[in-house]
Amino acid sequence: MSDDRVADLIVAVSASDRAAFREVYAATSSKLFGTLLRILGTRSEAEDALQEVYTRLWLNARRFDPAKGAGMTWLIAVARNHAIDRLRARPDARMSDDEDALDNVADDAPGAENRLLALGDARRIVDCFGTLEPDRALAIKAAYLQGRSYQALAERFDVPVNTMRTWLRRSLLKLRECMDA
């Protein structure tokens, strides 16, 4: 047993332990539903996605390696990946919502950052976001928290896609330098 209960449960699920599967659902479904809803925007799609994410957990739990990261981190990565796959495969119907949604990220940011600040671990990323230009830090958060594509970000910031990509790649490497320092 480790001090990462979710990791222990995922390892048990990889051995086809159904009780562990129920327990990991009870322990994590609120967080994953919040993640999926934030990215996908509608309860019905988030609910479909939630079923798919736990189906994948059952099928793919053996891919989780507790030596490489926390159980909850892995689950959120599975959920975000699935939600973003859904977004990228959509026709561009929801593009027009992007501007409002991005404004919401800006509005939410103080609240989200206050929550981050409450955690010792997160302090580093908050500090490191502070080293980036504010627009680019906002673009990274919008991409991570809401699944915005390069296309959507370029439209929002009114720059060509390639420019947005160059900005973001550079900012991400700068973020890495700061966080790994």
Next chain:
Amino acid sequence: MTDRDPVTPDDDADALAAEFVLGVLPMSERVIAAARAKADPAFGARVVAWENRLAQINDGFEPIPAPNVLTAIEARLFPKAAKPKRGLRWGFLGGALSAALLAVVVMISDTGPQTGPMLTATLTEAAQPLSFAARFDQDAKTLTLIRTAGTPPAAGQDLQLWVIGAEGTPSSLGLVRDAEITVSAPMLAAGLILAVSLEPEGGSPTGLPTGPVLMTGVLTEG
């Protein structure tokens, strides 16, 4: 930082891993990056490192009480009432035992003269341009899979068809290289899940899905 793009191969690969984790790539590049993360351990490690770095933003996702979909998920993963012909209740049996019995039970029901109804499944996923229709002929024990929408994957990749057994273990039914394939599938029964995953060319090297499961469908009578 200079104003130039990162030019070292390491920075280039690391920026791609970050873009993949962030989720900003268009679908075509995203699928390739996902495949690379599975096939190339060094790139996979970069992806994990970025997942861990950016996980510090996860507090920005507020927990929201989830609708209770656990029952539906379990019904999908652990079908048990689907083969009531002989009154067996596989769900009450242990894992390995149940799997071992599966083959036996299917053989027993083979001996009967019954002509079962056709089993069908629709394999779709809300976000997937690809979809398939499946039809299982219970007399011939063959499964026919027909692509009903979408296009085959890019060169270097294959779609692979799986059946998810009663204990949630996937078994390969073969590669999906044509718009219509027919495979021998004696183990199929109503309630089992079919899944299609994206794999490296030639199919999964491990015998289990290694790429993303693109879509699933449940075999039902009718």
